[in-house]
Amino acid sequence: GENxxxxxxxxxxxxxxxxxxKCTYSDSASNYFPWYKQELGKGPQLIIDIRSNVGEKKDxxxxxxxxxxxxxxxLHITETQPEDSAVYFCAASYQKVTFGTGTKLQVIP
Amino acid sequence: DxxxxxxxxxxxxxxxxxKSLKCEQHMGHRAMYWYKQKAKKPPELxxxxxxxxxxxxxxVPSRFSPECPNSSLLNLHLHALQPEDSALYLCASxxxxxxxxxxxxxxxxxxxxxxTVL
Numbered sequence: 001g002e003n004x005x006x007x008x009x010x011x012x013x014x015x016x017x018x019x020x021x022k023c024t025y026s027d028s029a030s031n032y033f034p035w036y037k038q039e040l041g042k043g044p045q046l047i048i049d050i051r052s053n054v055g056e057k058k059d060x061x062x063x064x065x066x067x068x069x070x071x072x073x074x075l076h077i078t079e080t081q082p083e084d085s086a087v088y089f090c091a092a093s094y095q096k097v098t099f100g101t102g103t104k105l106q107v108i109p
Numbered sequence: 110d111x112x113x114x115x116x117x118x119x120x121x122x123x124x125x126x127x128k129s130l131k132c133e134q135h136m137g138h139r140a141m142y143w144y145k146q147k148a149k150k151p152p153e154l155x156x157x158x159x160x161x162x163x164x165x166x167x168x169v170p171s172r173f174s175p176e177c178p179n180s181s182l183l184n185l186h187l188h189a190l191q192p193e194d195s196a197l198y199l200c201a202s203x204x205x206x207x208x209x210x211x212x213x214x215x216x217x218x219x220x221x222x223x224x225t226v227l
Contacts, residue, residue: 032214043113043199043218044152051214089151093214095206096165099151 002027004092006100013080014108021103023090024072030092033066033073036099038087047088048075080107112136115200115219123227124190130222132183132200140164140206141183142216143175144199152199158183159206190226197221 003026013019025033031052036044050057050064050073057064061080066073077084085107090100113134122128132141140159144152157165158177172194174186183200201216 034214034216036216036218041220043201043220044216045218046215049214096154096157097216102149102151 025092113219138202
């Protein structure tokens with residue numbers, strides 16, 4: 001089955017700096033790569049996603065890149081704000097979604 | 110606000126009790142999911158329903174019994190649970206089951222039911 005690795009497990013940045021989270025996946029059949037943000041006491045919420053026929057996608061301060069050949073994808077958050085503090089999960093999907101292990105992001109004011 | 114509603118938010122039960130978790134969505138989604146999430150871990154898939162039929166069972170113990178009465182509702186019946194089953198149980202829905210060409214892929218999660226088994 002699919003295996004998704006995610007790094008780092010924790011990340012602390014100063015407010016205004018950028019944050020980068022990286023993931024690798026194993027199953028070449030995966031064709032959809034979402035990123036979820038989970039705040040304390042809440043369910044995960046989709047923040048951005050990318051499909052296998054696209055190399056990069058941007059939405060305001062958030063961007064995701066995908067390298068299908070190398071089977072890795074990354075999340076970039078620019079101009080971080082305290083409200084970006086949360087746990088972020090990458091995922092790879094074909095028929096079912098496999099989550100990465102999560103990154104706890106702390107943005108220090 | 111989430112469009113997937115889960116009840117109850119918190120549940121404490123003994124190992125001999127029978128209880129149920131409920132999930133409701135009104136987005137017209139045809140795929141619904143149960144996930145289990147332990148502290149500091151990613152969600153783990155338990156069951157998937159597609160068009161009200163069980164599509165995926167990730168080898169979940171029979172003390173967990175899912176039910177999909179209609180396209181908007183998803184239940185998880187609990188019986189004879191163990192303390193290690195204590196976790197956050199998340200319900201999610203998507204337009205269709207992932208993998209189909211027309212699927213948007215996005216999972217919409219509820220806020221979860223936090224279960225404690227004594």
